[in-house]
Amino acid sequence: MTKSRDGAPSGLATERGNAAPSSEVSSMFDGISRVYDPMNLVISAFQEPRWRRRAVALTRLRPGGRAIDIATGTGKVAADLHRRAQPGGEVLGVDISPGMISVAEHRFVGRPGLTFVVGDALALPAPDASFDAATIAFGMRNLPDYRGGFAEMRRVVRPGGRVVCLEIARPRSRLARILRAWFDGIVPVIGRIAGQGGAYAYLVRSVRSYPAPETIAGIMREAGLVGVTWTGMSGGIVTLHVGTVPPGPAESVSAPRP
Numbered sequence: 001m002t003k004s005r006d007g008a009p010s011g012l013a014t015e016r017g018n019a020a021p022s023s024e025v026s027s028m029f030d031g032i033s034r035v036y037d038p039m040n041l042v043i044s045a046f047q048e049p050r051w052r053r054r055a056v057a058l059t060r061l062r063p064g065g066r067a068i069d070i071a072t073g074t075g076k077v078a079a080d081l082h083r084r085a086q087p088g089g090e091v092l093g094v095d096i097s098p099g100m101i102s103v104a105e106h107r108f109v110g111r112p113g114l115t116f117v118v119g120d121a122l123a124l125p126a127p128d129a130s131f132d133a134a135t136i137a138f139g140m141r142n143l144p145d146y147r148g149g150f151a152e153m154r155r156v157v158r159p160g161g162r163v164v165c166l167e168i169a170r171p172r173s174r175l176a177r178i179l180r181a182w183f184d185g186i187v188p189v190i191g192r193i194a195g196q197g198g199a200y201a202y203l204v205r206s207v208r209s210y211p212a213p214e215t216i217a218g219i220m221r222e223a224g225l226v227g228v229t230w231t232g233m234s235g236g237i238v239t240l241h242v243g244t245v246p247p248g249p250a251e252s253v254s255a256p257r258p
């Protein structure tokens with residue numbers, strides 16, 4: 001049984017990935033797509049834009065560059081990447097939930113070079129080495145196969161390009177433990193007020209069983225990334241992992257840089 005009593009996916013994880021099938025996760029996110037952004041801001045205590053900006057900066061994307069944002073949700077990271085890549089850059093946002101993609105498309109309509117598509121992080125709709133950078137923000141925790149997710153990111157990024165993963169982390173510091181207690185208590189309550197108790201209980205469960213930063217770094221190396229580092233933000237309540245695609249035969253997809 002993968003669903004919990006509240007009707008949402010269990011969200012519990014094995015060392016390999018989230019135990020819930022992607023189809024269940026997708027329909028759960030379809031159900032919360034309209035309330036997702038305001039809820040996110042409140043749950044993160046208004047820190048989410050800062051975390052997102054840092055993740056985007058770590059890509060080192062340049063004007064004219066190409067990036068892919070995986071599990072893009074309502075498209076905010078993709079839009080920030082797109083802004084950073086102007087003039088001339090292109091960004092593709094991919095998400096398994098048609099509801100989330102629809103919100104992203106409506107919100108960012110009319111930005112040339114910013115495209116959203118429904119797709120699975122474990123089978124990205126993109127050729128090998130076709131981007132300068134790949135990001136995933138609060139998405140890795142939802143995948144049934146973390147290693148498969150990083151391997152796909154590695155596949156679609158050119159040699160020398162960067163893979164960045166922003167995710168809620170296991171609390172280590174005293175501050176992070178306090179913040180986590182607040183998170184565990186407040187999130188289901190806010191979720192119920194928004195009429196989405198099951199989905200936000202899933203959020204708490206999935207965060208609780210997500211592997212420690214060292215384990216995630218090891219999984220990234222297994223997926224073929226090199227120079228893997230990680231850093232905590234907001235007292236360690238979120239972690240940013242960065243890895244680089246090792247040199248190989250593929251050519252850069254961007255215009256030559258001065």
Ligand SMILES: C[S@@+](CC[C@H](N)C(=O)[O-])C[C@H]1O[C@@H](n2cnc3c(N)ncnc32)[C@H](O)[C@@H]1O
Binds near residue numbers: 040071076138144
């Ligand atoms: C917590 S949201 C994060 C959205 C966005 N990145 C953000 O920072 O706000 C997680 C997203 O992962 C997506 N997702 C879950 N499993 C996926 C999969 N297998 N492939 C692609 N997207 C997936 C969900 O549909 C959801 O939009």
